[in-house]
Amino acid sequence: MAPTHVLRCCQRGLAWIPVIFIALVVCWSYYAYVVELCIFTIPSIGEQIVYLIFFHLSFVMFVWSYWKTIFTKPANPSKEFCLPKAEKERYEKEERPESQQEILWRAASSLPLYTRTGAGAIRYCDRCQVIKPDRCHHCSACDMCVLKMDHHCPWVNNCVGFSNYKFFILFLAYSLVYCLFIAATVLQYFIKFWTNELTDTPAKFHVLFLFFVAAMFCISILSLFSYHLWLVGKNRSTIEAFRAPVFRTGSDKNGFSLGFRKNIAQVFGDQKKYWLLPVFTRKDSREETKPKPLKPGRWSDVPHPTGQHRRGAGHSDTAVRAQ
Numbered sequence: 559m560a561p562t563h564v565l566r567c568c569q570r571g572l573a574w575i576p577v578i579f580i581a582l583v584v585c586w587s588y589y590a591y592v593v594e595l596c597i598f599t600i601p602s603i604g605e606q607i608v609y610l611i612f613f614h615l616s617f618v619m620f621v622w623s624y625w626k627t628i629f630t631k632p633a634n635p636s637k638e639f640c641l642p643k644a645e646k647e648r649y650e651k652e653e654r655p656e657s658q659q660e661i662l663w664r665a666a667s668s669l670p671l672y673t674r675t676g677a678g679a680i681r682y683c684d685r686c687q688v689i690k691p692d693r694c695h696h697c698s699a700c701d702m703c704v705l706k707m708d709h710h711c712p713w714v715n716n717c718v719g720f721s722n723y724k725f726f727i728l729f730l731a732y733s734l735v736y737c738l739f740i741a742a743t744v745l746q747y748f749i750k751f752w753t754n755e756l757t758d759t760p761a762k763f764h765v766l767f768l769f770f771v772a773a774m775f776c777i778s779i780l781s782l783f784s785y786h787l788w789l790v791g792k793n794r795s796t797i798e799a800f801r802a803p804v805f806r807t808g809s810d811k812n813g814f815s816l817g818f819r820k821n822i823a824q825v826f827g828d829q830k831k832y833w834l835l836p837v838f839t840r841k842d843s844r845e846e847t848k849p850k851p852l853k854p855g856r857w858s859d860v861p862h863p864t865g866q867h868r869r870g871a872g873h874s875d876t877a878v879r880a881q
């Protein structure tokens with residue numbers, strides 16, 4: 559086995575450590591809440607039943623959305639974004655960047671592309687050998703181009719992007735609900751711990767740590783969740799929040815915003831009854847990259863990187879999309 563292959567396998571194995579850590583904390587929290595708190599600590603049967611019903615509801619939704627975020631494969635660019643075989647060979651043989659761009663400009667002429675690099679060049683991934691669709695980025699951890707890449711999340715050991723962004727948001731929401739519920743219901747027993755009203759058994763230490771861990775996770779998840787809700791409202795990915803996409807009219811952080819309601823629907827789908835369920839509710843990845851109504855100024859007005867003007871400077875939206 560080649561040393562690089564062994565190294566890659568080790569890296570892949572180590573990447574699961576944060577996920578295993580979270581899984582262990584969740585398993586312990588389940589045991590501590592159900593057994594040590596509800597069965598051994600809470601004296602009232604009625605209180606036990608109510609707590610256990612709500613606990614299991616939030617637990618199932620949390621684990622379901624976490625599972626879906628981890629195991630939903632990132633979406634890759636479709637075949638139409640790959641260079642045709644002959645063009646690819648020409649591109650690889652060509653050494654001058656200007657000529658390579660010329661090949662890309664020709665290949666991209668039939669693709670629905672709105673964004674370019676900062677220098678106005680076609681966004682191309684040398685590693686995957688594809689023209690990058692709008693909002694697509696190459697993830698070095700996954701070693702692939704990911705549609706509407708948001709970020710690579712070590713806590714789910716997966717890329718968060720077009721295929722699982724809704725699941726990721728729901729995972730944050732349900733983990734927040736799970737931690738808040740635990741913290742709120744454990745609070746009175748946490749106070750009893752400090753006033754020495756709990757019987758002296760190991761259960762009281764589980765109660766103590768349950769509150770600490772739930773409160774700690776609550777604080778950290780709340781800030782991340784609020785930030786992502788704000789991004790959803792703006793139709794912006796984390797990458798775009800740091801580096802605005804470049805359109806024909808220049809860079810624009812709000813270039814993909816369609817208005818608050820449509821921005822929400824792009825992530826959660828049109829049917830409100832599925833919004834809270836971690837199931838995929840959108841059909842077309844191109845919808846995701848449809849910018850707001852185009853402003854004046856077209857790519858054809860932008861000088862070609864090789865110094866020439868683009869040919870076929872049409873004025874219809876179709877012509878703009880085709881350039």
Ligand SMILES: [Zn+2]
Pocket residue numbers: 683684685686687695696697701702703
């Ligand atoms: Zn790539």
Ligand SMILES: [Zn+2]
Pocket residue numbers: 697698699700701709710711716717718
């Ligand atoms: Zn990734």
